[in-house]
Amino acid sequence: MTEKEREILMKHYLNPKNRNMPHDNYEKVNSRNESCIDNINLYIKWNKDILEDIVFDGEACAISIASTSIMIENLIGKTKKEAEEYINNFTKMLQNEDCFLPKEAEIFKNIPEARKICATLPYIGIKKAILKK
């Protein structure tokens, strides 16, 4: 990963967006990887089929936290359908397929193969939330 990519990652890890914010009446989903000790909760507020707000809390490694922060920033305001497309593209990117991803999410393209699973952590939760919708 490049120096620039690392910088973005560290920025989101050390000062994640939307972490530990109020979430009264939000829908809660838990995200955890079988193999890791990472454990985060996403809290989601839908407005009809739009993801009006998402916040999170919990403990996880740098890559997972940065990935969560970036994912949330990119998903807020998206419709369910747009979100599904975004999630799909993110998954494809991790499988080394070429696809467009907005703002900062593409930094995960170059993380070590063994750590890709960390980047997927928040997606486990958001997929659950979308499925329930």
Next chain:
Amino acid sequence: MNREDFPLLKQDIIYFDNSATSLKPKIVIDKMTDYYTNYPANAHRGDYDLSYKVDKEYEEARELVANFIHAKNIEEVIFTSGTTESLNMIVDGFFKNLLEPGDEVLLTTSEHASNILPWFRLSNKKDIKIGYIPLDNHYYVTLDNVKNAITNKTKVISIAGITNVIGDIRPIKEITKYAHEHNIFVVLDGAQMVPHMSIDVTNLDIDFLAFSAHKMCGPTGVGVLYGKKEFLEHLEPTILGGGMNESFDNPNEIYLKDLPTRLEAGTRNIAGVIGFAKTIEYLNQIGMDNIHKKELELRNYLIEKLLPIKHIDIINIESDSGIVSFNVNGIFSQDVAYYLNKYNICVRAGNHCAKILKSSVGIENSVRISLYFYNTYEEIDALVELLSDYDKIVKEMI
């Protein structure tokens, strides 16, 4: 000490995850290869030389273990697959039949999952109460806290001799004495204790003990269930099958063999048990007291080096075993482990299977260094140097 006995240590690797499992000396590996190569027969079965040799070595292993833990009777040693299986057998084979609804079992919040979940299941099935002996501000168990936690419903105390996160040595002898005065059984999870110090079940007067070979230089898949004979006689086999029965004609006429065979159904992990015998001989040769002493020296050295580092919070500064748990300020434990891994240093991150400990310590995850006698001061120096540079950790952890 004894580094030359361990093939892995010839590689450029620093192994600090000994509480998870230990390294294996060559003589143990060779012994198992010898079995598989030269006399791979079943035990208690054949009428030929190879099988006789297996029988003999398998039973010699039992005797070695009995002596190692100072059991009064050889048949008080049952070979299992590990601590986890031993504890499950104790709960499901013995206490399930003995306890009555309303009876209480005392644990602590720093127990390993294998000394909690079997009790939880029993608690759900039979309305057994689970109580916790409070930990003091060092996360220790004190005799006073044990006394205070006991009620007139308490029937069992089941605790680790040494815990796998805090590494404190519990005052087992005092607890057992007090417990027995109140007709309470004591079960000892010895997974972290037996590998690191000498143990005398007769002197400690414990009723049941569980431990694993793989944490003490032995093979995986082998463990021990020790129980006082009078109690083991009433431990109902949780697994039935070949080798352990005398005869069976119909469901009402099943006759089981005597101890210890009755509790060892099916073909056993023969290679493992024979390898474990070699392990015990090996540890005896070094001396358990020497092992414990060496670990304490290493631990004190590590603590002394870590204490001045401002960005490191040690969870268990005081403790008499080779376990040191800590966190680097603001950095998730797993990231610290990834960082050290880049330098071929193996440490463990996580909650170490003591999931309810966080309610006591307030910290969910930590980095754990667990030492064994073959670790060195130089290895500790290498670790400390890497940990002392905060910017380097942040820069290199991903």
